[in-house]
Amino acid sequence: MIRALHRWPALVAMALVSLLALSGAALSVFPAAERLSAPQSGDTISVAELATRIQAAYPGVEQIKRAPSGRITAYWFDNGTPGSAVVDPATGAGVAAADPDPIERWLTNLHRSLFLDDAGRLAAAAGAAAMLVLSLSGIVLVARRAGGWRRWFSPLRGPMPGRIHVELARGAVLGLLLSSATALWMTASTFGFLPDQSSGPSLPGATSETIGAPLAEMPLLVSTPVVSLRELSFPYPDDKTDVFTLKTDAGTGYIDQGTGATLAWSELSGWQVASETIYMLHTGQGAALLGLVLGLMALAVPAMGATGAVIWLTGRRGRPRISGNAYPSRAETVILVGSEGGSTWGFAATLHGALTRAGQQVHVAPMSAFDPARTPAARRYLVLAATYGDGDAPASAKGFLGRLAALSAAPAAPLAVLGFGDRGFPAFCAYAEAVEAAARAKRWPLLLPLDTVDRQSPQEFARWGRALGAALGIDLELDHQPVRPGTSSLTLVSRRDHGHEVQAPTAILRFALPRASLLARLLGRGFARFEAGDLLGIVPEGSTVPRFYSLASGSRDGFVEIVVRKHVGGLCSSALMALEPGDMVAAFLRRNQAFHAGTDRTPLILVGAGTGIGPLAGFIRANEVRRPVHLFFGMRHRDSDFLYREELQAWAADGRLARLNTASSRGERPRYVQDALASEQLQVIRAIRDGARVMVCGGREMAAGVADAMARLLEPHGLSPAMLRAQGRYVEDVY
Amino acid sequence: MRKILAALALTTALTLPGIAMARPVTLTTTLKSYGGDGAYLAIYVTDAKGAYAGTLWMAGGKAKYYEHLSDWYRATGGNRAEINGITGASVGAGRTLEITLDLADALFDAGYTVHVDAAVEDMRDSPNEVAVPLTAAGAGKTVQGRRYVASFGYDM
Structure with missing residues (x-):
């Protein structure tokens, strides 16, 4: 509901709102420029002194106005011709022409009425209303996405457009709320409401x-100081009944031109004061700095429009039509999808396709439509559930738990739950866990234990597919690719072999950087721009499922490097290990934003074992700013699989690597990398206190061991890996 | 060129002295190219003593800006009843406003004066921009305003 309230006004009003925002941003400069250029009066000078000075300089003075910027303009009439000038309050003499700026006038008319007078004013007000709705619904959406109001400012993970969109929104939303609400007030005032x-x-x-x-x-x-003056109008010459009219920030009064006595005075009403304050807040006239800030915030609007459109389009494209969806009454397998952004639907489509090819009748439905009475032929239920925010149900799963609880008994056909999520969030797959717990409580038989897919990992999905296939007695290969990438041919340039002696043949493979098209270079697509930590996808011959290897180099290094260990019977690793310089392999690039080291100067604690050294070595090689990097590297034997040994020594010598600790699991003093971590706890704690980011790369068991060791290390200091994760300071690349 | 026929639109005192003894009068106001937004114009009549007698036309639709037509505003208190039915759009720089209305004969050569107050956003207010005595002899002659009006005249 809130999402629809955010999406539709945005799509309808994007061009209009962007135009208003850009013109508003341009206009915000003028009050500041006027404030800087206007000669300012002192605090103590009175309107009487100012008017006397101006009258001495311009005997025919008729009107004196003071703008909120402090600029004082005098209008006079001499020898039948009107004149005007910006005056210096210190002398009463003119210093500049008083004509309004034509560019400012043009922008103002564009901004408030699109040059269409009242119809345009109403259109602009509609744009402001759309902006207000977008701001309010956006605030709620950010809170939901971050997992609660208290985490509204927590760091974000996920695809770039979404992150840019939310980061801009968090910075600008207060200003946009203020600008749009005040715009509506001003329109109501203009139309006399x-x-x-x-x-x-x-x-x-x-x-x-x-x-x-x-x-x-x-x-x-x-008694009136110049700073509170709005305007002073002089009586007509030769009209004895006319009076002086003084308008100040407090009210309006009349003065007798013969006696100087105050004839009448009325205060501004509360409504007038409110309207004037709102005018100041909206235009920045009288609050130039605020105006500039609001203008800057308004600049975010077109960027948010563009990223929002990208998010929407990606979500639409990512939600495939399920072709050949079986009728619920006939379905043997029912796939229930709990998806927020639409990506989980893609996995469901892949699963549907594979099971259908295996000869099953498969029905795919949103979790919110769960109703076992409509699927009497079902022999199994497969739930693919994302998590929204802090363990909430994603959009297409709303009401599922209630429907389940309302059943008198759970279906007899067993259930398998697969959670989709992001380990960067503390509530990783929390909704899937809640679904599984509810199913257990209902005594719903389980086909498979709960499994999870981190950051849409195709490998983890394929692994779950194999487990599902085993449970069903069929061969099930799930090849999920949201967008099937085009591959490039990479030519092997060199290879360095390690680990033969310890039964872990491992090689550092370096490929030449493939030539990127001009378009790819401009858009930074494919191999035109990548970083260490991104993934190299390789589809081995005889398979449809790509295997992913963490990159140990970035595009700036001028080569593509990965670390491969030969697995017994591993199709892809065997093929790669058989490559000789000059051989080619088809590969594609997949971004892995969550495992980038970034280019800031915060310290890094890198922990890796075996081939997990690859991306970590890449981070150190790219550490040109010499941020403090502490590497923990676990291997089998120093003399056999000490990968990157010479490079690490060289990087330590030139300052890219501040500290290196190694652990060998074989040899006279066998240790694991988590032991090395524990022995360096003082260093580790100090670095984390300094804001260090922990990056762990390697096998699942090693990562679990490291997380345990870190938890023990951090606990006395009131910290935990989960807390660091929530701040984006503890990230893992695990395989 | 903006042409407005406001015959019989006047319900003020100006036409009451004898509706049968009225004649169509065309007021033509041409603005200078003063380089600003559309001008608000109040065209009204005062009697021989300088007292407000009635409004002939109000160019400009938003009441919140009427206070800038300061003479007219002070004379009428901004009373909307004074301009009920005789209000039109503001007049752009360089444009001409032409109004035709029935004015009582008794108004001519009796000391009445036609006034135009003008105001433009972000520019100075110009009350009493034009003040022309209503005389039969004055018909067909034009005068220049003080700031915004290039020429003002009435034809019978």
Whole structure:
């Protein structure tokens, strides 16, 4: 509901809102420029002094206005011709022309009425209303995405457009709320819907009908400081019944031109004060700095429109049509999908396709439509559930737990739950866990234990597919690719072999950087731009499922490097290990944003074992800013599989690597990398206190051991890996 | 060129002295190219003593800006009833406003004066921009305003 409330106004009003935001941003510069250029009056000078000075300089003065910027303009009439100038309050003399800036006027008319007068004003107000709705719904969506109001500012993971969108929103939303709400108020005021019109005191019935009181002796002018002046109008020459009219930030009054006495005074009403304040907040006139800040925030609007459109399009594209979806009444297998952004639907489509090819009748439905009565032929239920925020149900799973709880008994056909999520969040797959727990509580038989897929990992999905296939007695290969990537041919340049002596043949393979097309270079696509930690996908011959290897180099290094260990019977690793320089392999690139080291100067604690050294070595090689990097590297034997030994020594010598600890699991003092971590706990704690980010790469068991060791290490200091994870400071690349 | 026929639109005192003894009068106001947004114009009549007698036309639709037509506003208190039915759009720089209305004969050569107050956003207010006595002899002659009006005249 909230998402729809965010999406549709945005899609309809994007162009209009962007135009208003850009013109508003341009306009925000003018009050600041005026504030800087206008000669300012001192705090102490009174309107009487100012008017006396100006009258001396321009005897025919008719009106003096003070803008909120402090700029004072005098208008006069001499020898039948009107004149005007910006005056210096210190001298009363003109210093600049007072004509309005034509560019500012043009922008103002564009911004408030699109040059269409009242129809345009209403359109602009509709744009402001859309912006207000977008801001409010966006605030709720950010809170939901981050997993609660208290984590509203927590770091973000996930695809770039979504992160840019939310980061910009978090920075700009307050300003956009203020600008759009004040715009609506101003429109209401312009159309007379608010009781904020100036009434002014009624004209005095009688005046002294004399003239000539000196300005300096008019009590009201003497008591009013220039900073509160709005405008002072002089009486007509030769009209003895006319009066001086003084408008200040407090009210309006009339002064007798013969006696100098105050004839009438009326205060501004509360509505008028409110409207003037809102005008100031919206335009920055009188609050130039605020205006600049609001203008800067408005610049985020077109960028948020563009990234929002990308998110929407990706979500639409990512949600495939399920072709050949079986009728629920006939389905043997029912796939229930709990998806927020649509990516889980892609996995469901892959699963549906594979099971259908295996000869099953498969029905795919959102979890929110769960109803066993409609699927009497079901022999198994497969739930693919993402998690939203802090363990909430994703959009297409709303109400599932309630429907399950309302059943008198769980279905007899067994259930398998697969959770989708991001280990960067503390509530990783929490909703899938809740579903499984609810199913257990209902005594729903389980086909498979709960399994999880981190960051849409195709490998983890394929692994679950094999387990499912085993449970069903069929051969099930799930080849899930959200967008089937085009591959490039990589030519092997060199290889360095290690580990033969310890029965772990491992090689550092270096490929030449393939030539990227101009378009790819411009868009930074494919091999045109990548970083260590990104993934190299390789589809081995005789398989459809790509295997992914963490890259040990970035595009700036000028080569593509991976570390491969030969697995017994491993199709892909065997093929790679058989490569000789000059051989080619088809590969594609997949971004792995969550496992980038970044280019800032925060310290890094890198922990890796075996081939897990690959991306970590890449981070150190790219550490040109010499941020403090502490590497923990676990291997089998120093003399056999000490990968990157010479490079690490060289990097330590030139400052890219601050500290290196190794652990060998074989040899006279067998140790694991987590032991090395524990022995360096002082260093580790100090670095984490300094804001260090922990990056772990390697096998699942090693990562679990490291997480345990870190938990023990951090606990006395009131910290935990989970807390660091929530801040994006503990990331793993695990295989 | 903006042409407005406001015959019989006047319900104010100006036409009451004898509706049968009225004649169509065309007021033509041409603005200078003063380089600003559309001008609000109040065209009204004062009697021989300088007292407000009635409004002939209000160019500009938003009441919140009427206070800037300061003479007219002070004379009428901004009373909307004064301009009920005789309100039109504001007049752009360089454009001409032409209004035709029935004015009572008694108004001519009796000391009445036609006034135009003008105001433009972000520019100075110009009350009493034009003040022309209503005389039969004055018909067909034009005068220049103080700031915004290039020429103002009435034809019978």
